[in-house]
Amino acid sequence: MKKLINDPEQVVQEMLSGFVAAHPQYVRQVQNTSVIVRVDAPVQGKVGLVSGGGSGHEPSHGGFVGKGMLDGAVAGEVFTSPTPDQVFEAIKAVDSGKGVLLIIKNYTGDVMNFEMAAELAESEGIKVAKVIVNDDVAVEDSTYTTGRRGIAGTVLVHKIAGAMAEKGASLEEVEQVANKVIQNVRSMGMALTPCTVPSAGKPGFSIGENEMEIGMGIHGEPGIERTEILTANEVAEILLSKVLEDLKLEESSKVAVMVNGLGSTPLMELYIMNNKVSQMLKGQNIEIYQTFVGEFMTSIEMAGCSISVLKLDDELIELLDAEANTPAFRK
């Protein structure tokens, strides 16, 4: 296992310590937890936003904690949901009395544990709402999911709901706009290589030397098709076509696009992917309002990418354009 780590059992805690040491102007760690919060949490008069999930998807979600995005992020063990008590700690640390929105990727363990945490918080009088992101159009139902999986589109939910909360909106309003993003964002990914969970020490599955997998999930869950290695243009066409088919855009729609690397795909290749994505969208008379290219929702060191498209309206554009100042996302 070729990794820059010390003890495989300590990777999450050591990562969190190194993260807080790098970004003390943005974040602090809630003592004796795996919870990262804004340095100024709880922010008075503002709804708190909490997300999280298994580690291994960095910069998700701790990298998005800061002004205009998340108030707190809970890090589970690698590819493992955080426990309800950890999520509860995050809720308590960010609630200013105005309530807390949980942004949950649709994996059975995450949904269950975040819901249990919500119940714990509500029993202590904290208002909690939750939204479930299920942007991955590759498959219905999967290894760890009933229904669609949540992947990189989640970061756009953080951005837009975070901007709404920063404006002083109520919990119901923030929840509403988060659901609006969820209804309008679709993603799909593919992988060239597997990845290795440190405590396992070897890849959880294999992909042949001349193969790739279309529609693979961010934990290596099966996709739609194992194929020979296709060109970037062919891959972009397959992923974007499926996303657009599901999104049903009208001509002249405005969209935000995210080309997301899964961990070891060079930026060069993501931009080559974006070259085809932007050509296809322009060819269909769809207006690209903004494009994000980089690593937002990774799978440890998996090679591959995902493409997300968010249909925008005036409200979403205003919130997308609002200031955000976090370790991994600034506007």
Added chain:
Amino acid sequence: MKKLINDPEQVVQEMLSGFVAAHPQYVRQVQNTSVIVRVDAPVQGKVGLVSGGGSGHEPSHGGFVGKGMLDGAVAGEVFTSPTPDQVFEAIKAVDSGKGVLLIIKNYTGDVMNFEMAAELAESEGIKVAKVIVNDDVAVEDSTYTTGRRGIAGTVLVHKIAGAMAEKGASLEEVEQVANKVIQNVRSMGMALTPCTVPSAGKPGFSIGENEMEIGMGIHGEPGIERTEILTANEVAEILLSKVLEDLKLEESSKVAVMVNGLGSTPLMELYIMNNKVSQMLKGQNIEIYQTFVGEFMTSIEMAGCSISVLKLDDELIELLDAEANTPAFRK
């Protein structure tokens, strides 16, 4: 070769097209060249900053074109210096009459071609100055270099010289502060895996399954030592010790730190590295003013990292803190 590309001979042009399509608010491509410039270049009353080199180091250097950093970046073929005429195109596109500073990483081909471009520009009456970045303390002289190699510390030269130029400083003043950064920044890297130049189709060298190489260059140039796989703490100690030994900091010095991923190293591992780096610096009573963790100067999909330390004074701190707004770096 597992890459998301189309034609290996077209990767640079397709990357540049996809890059400009993603970031039209920041950059444009000078027609029929591999030159990226600020969308508003040449900026009147401002010294122009140009950097560049072989491709494969993304986001360097195009990702740093924008307000407060570079005015232009020239992309050579992968791991190949751009030709003098391309650099000359960049100089012409960014000169507002106040002169142009070339920021060159110390590789023989780059130095030669940027110098030839400077002569071409001067013969047309454009004032040109140049600085050569040689921050890599691993080895004196190397495969493509006489003297030390230039690596990730170059990005801090872009940041600080860019802020100085943005203030309206003269060419001599911008050159001077760039040299001040160069005199005060040191870096060193290591690799766990090789990388594959697309047109070659296979790795240019190999690193055994249980080996890593300390001090390897960003094109795979030999380092100091091929060892068994060490822990993150051991690697951080080797790299940082060599950097600090060369930098000769006094107690209570203020520094900026960059933990840079070479392409396929997960952020998780970079933060684990930073955990040890920050502990070591604090243990030596050195004040960490700011830390940057991420991919700044990559080697296609090489696994590994580099650590850079920049000794700061009040002038450098002010310039480091100044606004920067580019695709890959925002402050």
